Amino acid sequence: MSQLHIHLYTAATMNGYKPVIFLEEAGVPYDLTFIDFAKKEQKAPDYLKLNPNGRIPTIVDRGNADFPVFESGAILWYLAEKYGRFLPDEPNAKSETLQWLMFQMGGIGPMMGQAMYFQRIAAPNGQEEPFSIKRYVDETRRLLEVLNTRLEGRAWLAGDDYTIADMATYPWARAYVWAKVSVEGLDHLKAWFDRIDARPAVQRALTIPKAQPAFWGQADETEFVKENAARFASDVKDA
Ligand SMILES: N[C@@H](CCC(=O)N[C@@H](CS)C(=O)NCC(=O)O)C(=O)O
Known part of the structure; x- marks a missing residue:
């Protein structure tokens, strides 16, 4: 074989x-x-x-x-x-897809990542930094508002179809609970979450390699928070 x-x-x-x-x-x-x-x-x-x-x-x-x-x-x-899937061939639609992919890679990911790091790893390991937390939470909310505006009147981030830009952005934006960022009032973003939540392939993917319901606000976080903070404890000490 x-x-x-x-x-x-x-x-x-x-x-x-x-x-x-x-x-x-x-x-x-x-x-x-x-x-x-x-x-x-x-x-x-x-x-x-x-x-x-x-x-x-x-x-x-x-x-x-x-x-x-x-x-x-x-x-x-x-x-x-x-x-040959999930990236349009038509040049402008392809460029739009890559623009929103880069927006995730350069913006949503790093900012939400830091919002999570300072609240979920640094703080439980004794390094409480309110100034940093506020900076990354506020910036994440701003970026989610950009997504919400983009999604007004459209189903997907780029072109007419679901693309790699949606696939890249969804696991981050959908984890707003884990970043402790509100999506209050961001109805277009929430409708986009619902559309992607409903895709069977996405539901399967979120159990591979392991389901983490706490990321998506679907579980009691208490045990998971401790386990997560412990996994990265040495990084905080080394920082
Ligand atoms: N820009 C990189 C970021 C990769 C990244 O930060 N991965 C994290 C998990 S989301 C990681 O491997 N963390 C382990 C570590 O920092 O040692 C990408 O998008 O692939």
């Missing part, structure tokens, strides 16, 4: 879910290695050869001489071109 082309290295985080969503949506067979942060597997020398940044996700394409791709936006773009 021929080998599967795509091998995915990932974990149950916002960036980690993105390629899983693509692969499930496209119905592409793949196999997966779960990267355990508690064991620092993302910093192992062999993994760093694939992803010099020492983070997840990464893919290796066995169908392309074991070509490695890191950075979740670049992974979505690579998969979209390889499989």
Whole structure:
């Protein structure tokens, strides 16, 4: 039997879910290695050869001489071109898709990531920083308002269809509870959440490699918060 082309290295985080969503949506067979942060597997020398940044996700394409791709936006773009799915061919629609993909990669991800870090990792480890928390929570809310305005009168972020821009943005924006950011009044954004929540491939993807209902505000957070803060405790001490 021929080998599967795509091998995915990932974990149950916002960036980690993105390629899983693509692969499930496209119905592409793949196999997966779960990267355990508690064991620092993302910093192992062999993994760093694939992803010099020492983070997840990464893919290796066995169908392309074991070509490695890191950075979740670049992974979505690579998969979209390889499989001809979820990235329009028409130049303006393609550019719009990449604009909203970059908006996620350069804005929503970093800002929400820091809002989560200061509240969910630093604070429970004794480093309470209200100034930083306010900065990242306010900036995240502003970026979610930009998404809400964009989604007024349209179903998807770019072009006429669901694209890799939606796939990249959804796991972050949808985790607004985890970032402790309100989506009060952002009705177009909430309607877009509902549309993506309803996609069976997305529902499957959010259980692979592991379901984290606390991210999406669907579970009692107490135990998960402790576990999450403990996973990253050494990072806070080293900071
Ligand atoms: N810009 C990168 C960010 C990757 C990233 O920050 N991944 C996080 C999980 S969401 C990670 O691997 N954290 C582990 C660590 O920092 O050691 C991407 O989009 O792929």
